[in-house]
Amino acid sequence: MGKWLHKTLKPTDSVESEPHADIENLARLVEGSIEGDERKRLLRHINRCSRCYEILQETMQDVPAETSDKPAPIPWYQKKSVYALAASMLLIFFFGAQLVYKFQTAPSLAATAKLALDQELKDILLEDSRLQWQNVKRIKRLLSVLQKKGYRLKSFDRVVLTRPYYQVKSLFGPQEILHIRIEDNVAYLEVKAAK
Amino acid sequence: MVGNLIEPEKILASKEILEKIEAVCKRHFSNENDQNESYVFILDCLKADNFKRLRAYKGKSKLTTYLYSLINSLIVDFRRKIYGRRRIPAGVAKLGPWAEAVYRLVCWQKFSFDDAYDFLQVEGLFEEPYERYLEKIVPIREAPCRENPSYEALNEDVANPMENANRFDANPLEALLGKLDHQRRIKALTIIKATTTKLSEEDQLLIRLVYGSEQSVKAAATVIGLSASSARRRLKRLLIRFREQLLAEGIREA
Structure with a gap:
């Protein structure tokens, strides 16, 4: 304490x-x-x-x-989340398909990138402590976050953290930069403090 | 009707309940004597006046929660009783309220003398320089202390550094304080205290429970009647407010 x-x-x-x-x-x-x-x-x-x-x-x-008291279970058809999920799936289907098509047909360009490390990226980095990941879902999630931020990177199927990343929390929010370098289908990631 | 809700004799004959009482005593006291004494004290209090305290249960809460509240209230009574027995030595008392506070912090609550100095500053009990403090506490150092003559500092011995890091991760205010030098830490604590007292009753308790007592956000949210996600959002807003106050007073990380 x-x-x-x-x-x-x-x-x-x-x-x-x-x-x-x-x-x-x-x-x-x-x-x-x-x-x-x-x-x-x-x-x-x-x-x-x-x-x-x-x-x-x-x-x-x-x-x-x-x-502690748990609320009585609500039937699934009365849950708002079920309808929200269905609507989300439809939206994902219509817009996601277009995005996937656009992404797959567009040329991969950049081999390096530098971007501010935000909570979304931190969550992916902190998912486990392995220095190398080949988990397809995790890599896809990283790619999708990078795309969302406007980065068009070469494709990669493996990620290597050049050194372990530990989250530094601070009331004043320390600025950290994620450096990405892609070589031979491998993305090398390194987090450095912003200068 | 009310008295018939429970059967006190059966409660106190239950192995499970007795183990719960024992566990609470162990959690509160590291010293085996105090553990045993508090256990006996609680059982005596529960039996007193024909189980008056147990019979006071009206069935508005769960029995287990009521029992834990009751046991913890008796632990507080017990602690006051034994601390009451441990009077502050006359040689310390004659130095004034600041010295009594140092004695309580160091001897009874196991803070270091340096920590005690910081708390005195926050409470406004001692305003002289640190060097003068070191001279003045000589009689307190020499005073007898039944509880812990070695004057260990609290929380300075976290064996696992990751545990320490996690603790700081969960408590950004404490993490900030850990990074500040002595003078700025005292200033920051004063600001945090003043800011907290200006908050609404709900927000005050949320801050006290989550950052002062390190309860889970979910448990604290239940107490103030919020969902865990609302409490998290509220905590974020409150942290921003603390940050603004600290920045306005020139407190920032080194």
């Missing part, structure tokens, strides 16, 4: 004049079964009472996630 924030963000105000939160209400809060004004009052108290805050956070650690 981060020692700085743990200490600094812990409520320190004294609310000795108020009664402490009811134990069962704290339990309900952990389960998410308390609502409206009752919840508001409770949150206000917890933000000012170190004792109730401590009980709440310790209980959250003890109560296993699986004991």
